[in-house]
Amino acid sequence: MAQHADVVVVGGGVVGLTTAIALNEAGLRTVVWTAEVPRQTTSAVAGALLGGPVMTEPRDDAVRWQKTGLEIFDELATHPHSGVTAARGRLVTRMDGGTPPWARDLPGFAECSPDELAGFKAGFWITSPIADMPCYLDYLVDRLCRSGGDIEICTVASLEQPTSHAPIVVNCAGVAGGTLACDDSVTPVRGQHVVVENPGLTEFFYEGGADDDWTGFFPHGDRVVLGGNARKGDWNLEPDEAQTADILRRCAEVEPRLADAPVIKVDVGLRPGRPSIRLEEQQVDEGRLIHNYGHGGVGVSMSWGCALDVVKLASA
Numbered sequence: 001m002a003q004h005a006d007v008v009v010v011g012g013g014v015v016g017l018t019t020a021i022a023l024n025e026a027g028l029r030t031v032v033w034t035a036e037v038p039r040q041t042t043s044a045v046a047g048a049l050l051g052g053p054v055m056t057e058p059r060d061d062a063v064r065w066q067k068t069g070l071e072i073f074d075e076l077a078t079h080p081h082s083g084v085t086a087a088r089g090r091l092v093t094r095m096d097g098g099t100p101p102w103a104r105d106l107p108g109f110a111e112c113s114p115d116e117l118a119g120f121k122a123g124f125w126i127t128s129p130i131a132d133m134p135c136y137l138d139y140l141v142d143r144l145c146r147s148g149g150d151i152e153i154c155t156v157a158s159l160e161q162p163t164s165h166a167p168i169v170v171n172c173a174g175v176a177g178g179t180l181a182c183d184d185s186v187t188p189v190r191g192q193h194v195v196v197e198n199p200g201l202t203e204f205f206y207e208g209g210a211d212d213d214w215t216g217f218f219p220h221g222d223r224v225v226l227g228g229n230a231r232k233g234d235w236n237l238e239p240d241e242a243q244t245a246d247i248l249r250r251c252a253e254v255e256p257r258l259a260d261a262p263v264i265k266v267d268v269g270l271r272p273g274r275p276s277i278r279l280e281e282q283q284v285d286e287g288r289l290i291h292n293y294g295h296g297g298v299g300v301s302m303s304w305g306c307a308l309d310v311v312k313l314a315s316a
């Protein structure tokens with residue numbers, strides 16, 4: 001098993017890898033223990049939009065975490081192999097109320113013309129970094145190894161298990177983080193995406209404020225990730241054919257070039273739903289335990305801000 005380290009991070013999704021990088025880069029030798037390789041995690045499924053409105057609790061911290069993240073993602077977008085790019089795209093809604101006042105402060109804001117609304121009630125353009133997640137996770141693994149960290153494939157039965165290998169354990173186990181911490185406020189929020197060959201799109205599209213089903217697409221080079229849905233309490237990781245057809249139909253209504261795009265694959269992930277992100281140290285008898293889980297539908301955008309707060313806790 002693992003060599004002795006300062007910290008064991010449990011979880012090799014975007015939250016665990018980013019946390020481990022931040023700890024290593026701050027001088028704490030950190031290893032990641034993960035049940036799945038990063039490309040098989042929920043994190044690999046995300047679209048992933050990194051800017052836009054913050055609807056997460058704890059709200060003040062979430063605003064700060066997103067701001068920290070955006071500064072880092074904007075910088076990563078200048079690296080050719082990070083998987084992060086700066087993109088222009090539309091945020092739309094089917095809800096009443098028009099364009100919210102905060103939207104005008106977003107980078108690249110411009111109201112959509114009636115044609116650009118594609119049948120939605122309101123919408124506007126912004127510029128935001130987006131991440132091609134399989135590629136971004138490869139970048140994180142490489143950066144983790146370059147910073148002196150390591151990854152081991154193993155499933156822990158409890159958060160006490162790693163304490164014999166390191167004095168500090170960080171719980172970044174996503175939806176399983178709740179089970180490991182005996183926290184029954186964590187719920188899976190199942191999401192399905194369809195990945196198609198890119199018919200030439202460069203701009204993203206995302207419907208905010210929808211409950212179960214939303215329409216959106218994110219171009220990443222020769223692929224486009226189409227979405228999507230959010231089903232609370234559903235643990236099923238099998239793709240659903242009816243949902244695939246529905247996603248393809250809704251996206252093609254907005255962007256007709258997607259109608260005949262060949263499907264590459266269908267991905268399913270379980271967002272770690274929780275009323276509020278849990279980032280805190282818990283008093284335990286053995287060693288030190290820090291939690292960093294429950295990021296719901298915004299784990300990628302929150303990942304850097306949360307990781308740097310874990311460094312502060314671990315260094316205290």
Ligand SMILES: Cc1cc2nc3c(=O)[nH]c(=O)nc-3n(C[C@H](O)[C@H](O)[C@H](O)COP(=O)(O)OP(=O)(O)OC[C@H]3O[C@@H](n4cnc5c(N)ncnc54)[C@H](O)[C@@H]3O)c2cc1C
Nearest residue numbers: 011012013015035036043049156174191269298299300301
């Ligand atoms: C369809 C969809 C679209 C999304 N779009 C966006 C978006 O646009 N922007 C955004 O910011 N977010 C988005 N998200 C949300 C984002 O994907 C999640 O918030 C994020 O991936 C959570 O990361 P995580 O590292 O906490 O969890 P995960 O990626 O689930 O990783 C959990 C890790 O813990 C490991 N693990 C679990 N149990 C154990 C154990 N017992 N022992 C060892 N290891 C264990 C797993 O193997 C895995 O490595 C989306 C999610 C979905 C499903």
